[in-house]
Amino acid sequence: MGDQEAVTGTSRVKRGMADMLKGGVIMDVVNVEQAKIAEDAGAVAVMALERVPADIRAQGGVARMSDPDMIDAIMNAVSVPVMAKARIGHFAEAQILQSLGVDYIDESEVLTPADYANHIDKQLFTVPFVCGATNLGEALRRLNEGAAMIRSKGEAGTGDVSNAVTHIRRIRGDIARLTSLSPDELYVAAKELQASYDLVAEVARLGRLPVVLFTAGGIATPADAAMMMQLGADGVFVGSGIFKSGDPVQRAQAIVQATMNFDNPDVVAKVSRGLGEAMVGINVADIPVAHRLEDRGW
Amino acid sequence: MTTSPLIGVLALQGDVKEHEVALEAVGARTIRVRSAAGLSGISGLVIPGGESTTMSNLAIRANLFEPLRAASSAGLPMYGSCAGMIMLADRVTDARPDQQTIGGLDVTVRRNAFGRQVDSFEIDLDVPAVGTTPFKAVFIRAPLVESTGPDVEVLSILRRGGAAGTIVAVRQGVRLATSFHPELTGDTRIHDLFVQIVRQHS
Numbered sequence: 001m002g003d004q005e006a007v008t009g010t011s012r013v014k015r016g017m018a019d020m021l022k023g024g025v026i027m028d029v030v031n032v033e034q035a036k037i038a039e040d041a042g043a044v045a046v047m048a049l050e051r052v053p054a055d056i057r058a059q060g061g062v063a064r065m066s067d068p069d070m071i072d073a074i075m076n077a078v079s080v081p082v083m084a085k086a087r088i089g090h091f092a093e094a095q096i097l098q099s100l101g102v103d104y105i106d107e108s109e110v111l112t113p114a115d116y117a118n119h120i121d122k123q124l125f126t127v128p129f130v131c132g133a134t135n136l137g138e139a140l141r142r143l144n145e146g147a148a149m150i151r152s153k154g155e156a157g158t159g160d161v162s163n164a165v166t167h168i169r170r171i172r173g174d175i176a177r178l179t180s181l182s183p184d185e186l187y188v189a190a191k192e193l194q195a196s197y198d199l200v201a202e203v204a205r206l207g208r209l210p211v212v213l214f215t216a217g218g219i220a221t222p223a224d225a226a227m228m229m230q231l232g233a234d235g236v237f238v239g240s241g242i243f244k245s246g247d248p249v250q251r252a253q254a255i256v257q258a259t260m261n262f263d264n265p266d267v268v269a270k271v272s273r274g275l276g277e278a279m280v281g282i283n284v285a286d287i288p289v290a291h292r293l294e295d296r297g298w
Numbered sequence: 299m300t301t302s303p304l305i306g307v308l309a310l311q312g313d314v315k316e317h318e319v320a321l322e323a324v325g326a327r328t329i330r331v332r333s334a335a336g337l338s339g340i341s342g343l344v345i346p347g348g349e350s351t352t353m354s355n356l357a358i359r360a361n362l363f364e365p366l367r368a369a370s371s372a373g374l375p376m377y378g379s380c381a382g383m384i385m386l387a388d389r390v391t392d393a394r395p396d397q398q399t400i401g402g403l404d405v406t407v408r409r410n411a412f413g414r415q416v417d418s419f420e421i422d423l424d425v426p427a428v429g430t431t432p433f434k435a436v437f438i439r440a441p442l443v444e445s446t447g448p449d450v451e452v453l454s455i456l457r458r459g460g461a462a463g464t465i466v467a468v469r470q471g472v473r474l475a476t477s478f479h480p481e482l483t484g485d486t487r488i489h490d491l492f493v494q495i496v497r498q499h500s
Contacts, residue, residue: 006419006459013418016438016482019313020347020381042355044311044348079351079394081415081439103415103439126416253359260310260356261332 009126014148017104017128018212021045021081021149021235025225025256026214028052028239031070032077034248041252044235045081045103048074053110053157054240054279057291063111065093071100083130088297089115091124098127104149105129107142109296110156110239119297122146132216134167134294136174139209140195150209152233153294154217157240159281161218161227163294168215168231178204217294220245220279222258222272229262246276303496306331306340310356312348312381316481320489326496334365342375342496345382345400347438347479350390350409353381354397363398370402375472375499377492383407383475384441391444403473404447411442412461423478425454425467428487435466435478442477443468472499 024044029035030052038046050066051059065086075082081103086093088107093114097105107120109132122129123146132153133139139150152171154164174193178200181189186204190197202210215228216237225236236259238252245251254271261267284292302325307317309330318328321344331337343366345353357363370376378386385399389406412418418439422432433454443465446452454467454476466477467488472495480488 006421008417008419010420012436012482013420013438016313016347016436016479017415017418019316019482020349020438021311022313022315022348023309023311024349024352039351040355042352042359044352079409080349098416101414101416128415256356257359 011148014128015211017081018130018149021214022212023260024235025259026083026235026237027242027252028237029074030243032073034243035074035078037249038242038252039078039080041249042256043080043252045083046074046078047083047085047106047237047239048102049085052240052243053293054159054244055157056110057157057282065090065096065111068096068100071097071102075101085111086120087111088113089118089120091120094120094125094129098125102127107131107147109153109293113296119145130214132297133171135170136178136203137193137195138297139171140193140199140203143199143209143211144196147211149212149214151214151216151237153297154215154219155284155287156217156293157282158218158284158287159220159241159244159279160284161220161224163284164215164218164228165231167217167294168213168228168233171209171213172232175203175208179207218284219255220281222254222268225255225258226262226265226268229259235259241279244279246278251275251278302327303341303493303500304329304339305342305344305493305496306336307344307346308382310348310353310360312346312353313479313481314346317344317346317379317489320481320486321493323486324490324493326493333360334362337365337369337374340374341500342377342492343369344492345376345378345385347380347382347481350381350384350441351394351397353385354399358398363400366400367402370400370473373472373499375474375492375496376400376402377474377488379476379479379481380438380440383477384409386473386475403468403470403475404450405468405475406444407441408444409441410439411464412437412440415439419459421456421458423454423466424457425488427453427469428491433480433487434483434485435480436482437466437478440477442466
């Protein structure tokens with residue numbers, strides 16, 4: 001018999017939880033009814049929040065962690081894992097979410113940042129964290145702070161997939177470049193990426209992030225999901241794209257099927273039929289730079 | 299008997315890649331199974347870790363349960379880790395009433411038996427069937443085996459902690475299941491055992 005007691009909150013347990021979500025769709029939900037629709041459609045997890053990004057964008061104001069009663073209600077209503085968002089740097093919101101027993105915390109640029117210099121010290125928590133990134137350096141800084149899963153940021157609440165594409169291509173391109181460097185060049189690469197040398201060397205050796213990489217921010221159609229999976233995402237977050245569309249039940253199922261069968265255009269074509277209106281959407285290019293969420297997080 | 303058996307990994311969702319790596323490390327070839335057609339030509343099937351509610355849902359939509367049950371009845375060796383254990387169990391408690399399983403393993407399992415993600419843990423485990431060195435076992439929102447039928451061999455029991463006495467690995471003939479995730483640790487002894495079962499069967 002090994003002489004070790006059970007240990008919770010290890011890196012392997014946190015990262016492994018994200019491995020179980022691979023190939024799946026995580027859906028934003030704002031109430032129990034939506035959470036059940038998401039679970040019935042085959043969502044692999046739900047993200048409980050008060051307003052989807054499109055509404056945060058439309059209504060403005062400070063966006064914060066959701067009401068614990070609402071998160072509790074959703075945790076009681078579904079059997080899939082429940083995630084919830086904390087503001088960037090707001091470690092007390094994260095402490096509350098851990099106390100509630102959520103399965104994953106998203107330290108998210110969709111909410112108004114609480115700290116414009118520091119992110120949460122995620123190593124201090126038992127609950128795992130997912131964080132957004134627009135490039136490899138940002139992803140590795142989040143991992144250094146203890147994130148156990150990364151999602152490319154895209155531009156939440158737009159229904160415009162272009163930034164999601166840019167970010168996942170950039171992350172994968174940055175990784176591809178690292179794998180082509182000789183060992184003595186990795187020190188400067190770490191400096192340029194503003195990331196720890198150990199993580200940079202690990203990524204160069206693995207040819208991928210040492211954690212699961214999902215995509216987010218603008219995915220609104222089955223074709224969007226299939227494209228992002230083909231570009232190398234391990235899975236998909238859909239925020240406003242489902243419940244801001246004409247037929248959320250159908251669209252939720254269709255995006256799940258397209259994510260699973262991303263390499264089979266016949267299936268993606270079939271599930272793309274008769275979905276009704278997609279969310280109206282906003283072109284990222286039309287959003288003033290100051291209102292773009294991708295620049296939150298550093 | 300083939301020297302390098304072809305083993306399918308059910309690829310609806312979950313940690314498919316990690317199982318492929320482990321199986322290939324012990325000399326098997328792998329193929330992803332997403333449809334009934336994918337079940338032909340394989341000599342074993344792994345049901346990976348993932349979310350059992352989602353996996354059941356996706357298998358229903360893909361009309362996979364009947365072919366999977368037929369394959370199981372025909373004696374196809376199957377190994378399930380975590381969600382895969384739930385998929386192989388004859389009886390599941392604490393699941394959605396519409397959750398279906400392949401069955402074939404005469405056990406009752408309880409979903410999320412250890413609590414939510416903050417209660418997920420790793421521990422050194424005795425699994426005598428794969429050797430005397432303790433197995434580094436990772437439990438993630440894991441199920442446990444509440445009861446077993448007469449033909450089920452218990453391969454491992456938790457010895458420590460609040461859940462001491464819990465059955466976490468079982469075998470019934472060509473069916474193998476673990477509450478934990480050997481595919482996440484680099485220790486391939488459980489996969490090696492499964493490939494041995496497949497080789498002996500074919």
